[in-house]
Amino acid sequence: MKPSVYITRKLPEDVLVALREKYDVDMWEHEDIPVSSEVLKEKARTASALLSMLSDPINEELMESADSLKVVANLAVGFDNIDIKEATNRGIAVCNTPDVLTETTADLTFSLMLATARRIVEADQYVREGKWKSWSPLLLAGADIHHKTIGIVGMGSIGSAVARRAKGFNMDILYHNRSRKPEVEKELGATYKSFDDLIAQSDFIVCLAPLTPETKGMFQKEQFEKMKNSAIFINVGRGPIVNEQALYEALVSGDIAAAGLDVFEKEPIDETHPLLSLSNVVALPHIGSSSVETRKIMMKLCIDNIKAVLEGKAPKTLVNKDAFQNI
Numbered sequence: 483m484k485p486s487v488y489i490t491r492k493l494p495e496d497v498l499v500a501l502r503e504k505y506d507v508d509m510w511e512h513e514d515i516p517v518s519s520e521v522l523k524e525k526a527r528t529a530s531a532l533l534s535m536l537s538d539p540i541n542e543e544l545m546e547s548a549d550s551l552k553v554v555a556n557l558a559v560g561f562d563n564i565d566i567k568e569a570t571n572r573g574i575a576v577c578n579t580p581d582v583l584t585e586t587t588a589d590l591t592f593s594l595m596l597a598t599a600r601r602i603v604e605a606d607q608y609v610r611e612g613k614w615k616s617w618s619p620l621l622l623a624g625a626d627i628h629h630k631t632i633g634i635v636g637m638g639s640i641g642s643a644v645a646r647r648a649k650g651f652n653m654d655i656l657y658h659n660r661s662r663k664p665e666v667e668k669e670l671g672a673t674y675k676s677f678d679d680l681i682a683q684s685d686f687i688v689c690l691a692p693l694t695p696e697t698k699g700m701f702q703k704e705q706f707e708k709m710k711n712s713a714i715f716i717n718v719g720r721g722p723i724v725n726e727q728a729l730y731e732a733l734v735s736g737d738i739a740a741a742g743l744d745v746f747e748k749e750p751i752d753e754t755h756p757l758l759s760l761s762n763v764v765a766l767p768h769i770g771s772s773s774v775e776t777r778k779i780m781m782k783l784c785i786d787n788i789k790a791v792l793e794g795k796a797p798k799t800l801v802n803k804d805a806f807q808n809i
């Protein structure tokens with residue numbers, strides 16, 4: 483009997499050819515409806531591999547009954563939806579898709595900065611709603627991006643790619659990580675700052691950190707109060723890094739000027755979400771890495787990782803490396 487692979491969202495058939503040749507492939511039939519936890523648990527019970535999405539909780543309860551499961555390949559660089567400790571204890575390899583999505587996500591992050599600062603979404607709506615009756619000196623005037631200061635929280639692969647774009651806009655680049663990155667300091671002239679100094683000194687605060695117990699709730703009322711009143715806050719990392727109620731209040735009270743958000747505490751957000759009532763918010767449905775080219779490359783990487791683990795070889799991008807030194 484061939485090992486079985488369960489894919490938790492409908493993916494294009496052309497990327498699945500190599501997988502179907504060797505394995506018994508089963509796939510959730512919807513592109514835009516997530517698999518229910520019951521179905522996922524049932525499918526995981528007999529699967530050797532899961533190709534999962536960031537919206538699928540791969541938790542202890544699921545792994546408990548997944549006796550044949552050898553690999554979870556997550557279609558994302560973030561893996562906060564997976565209980566890594568539990569997977570490692572059970573000898574399940576967890577793979578993600580770093581690097582291949584870096585430039586695409588950096589493009590989206592920079593688009594969000596531009597769209598928020600220059601009020602692109604509001605301006606588009608203004609034209610469509612027939613409100614454009616004359617040119618006027620301060621019509622939909624926004625904020626400049628060039629020559630401003632960008633502060634990147636999470637200067638990893640994507641953060642560095644955003645910083646390279648910022649350099650082209652003649653921005654001053656500040657960053658904060660737990661560790662310093664001498665190469666970005668040298669290549670881009672980026673300056674390392676404490677978190678408090680970065681949020682106080684930046685015109686654009688861009689969050690590109692992963693969601694971890696340490697980063698959860700990193701941006702609270704106190705942090706927004708420390709920012710400039712003209713600051714623009716951008717989050718492409720993960721929603722729960724930010725207290726959304728505090729962000730909403732900061733935007734309403736004028737503690738900060740605007741926000742561009744690709745990620746939310748709870749996704750998908752409801753159209754009645756308070757942040758969506760504000761014209762100084764640009765909201766996107768978690769599309770950071772969503773270009774056709776990159777998403778197909780991410781799918782292929784997941785498939786290569788699954789094939790490698792099932793063939794007893796080292797996958798290209800393994801998250802729980804310590805537990806799999808001998809693969």
Ligand code: NAP
Pocket residue numbers: 559560561580581583584587635636637638639640641658659660661662690691692693694696697718719720744745768769770771772
């Ligand atoms: P990466 O290369 O691992 O970079 C993450 C950076 O965050 C590292 O430089 C790390 O530096 C820093 N970091 C980790 N914990 C931190 C903390 N407590 N405080 C400050 N900095 C911290 O990952 P990446 O590929 O750039 O991706 C980053 C994140 O972006 C992902 O984890 C994911 O959540 C998000 N993402 C979102 C989308 C989207 O569609 N919106 C797409 C791709 C990725 P230190 O270890 O030195 O602290």
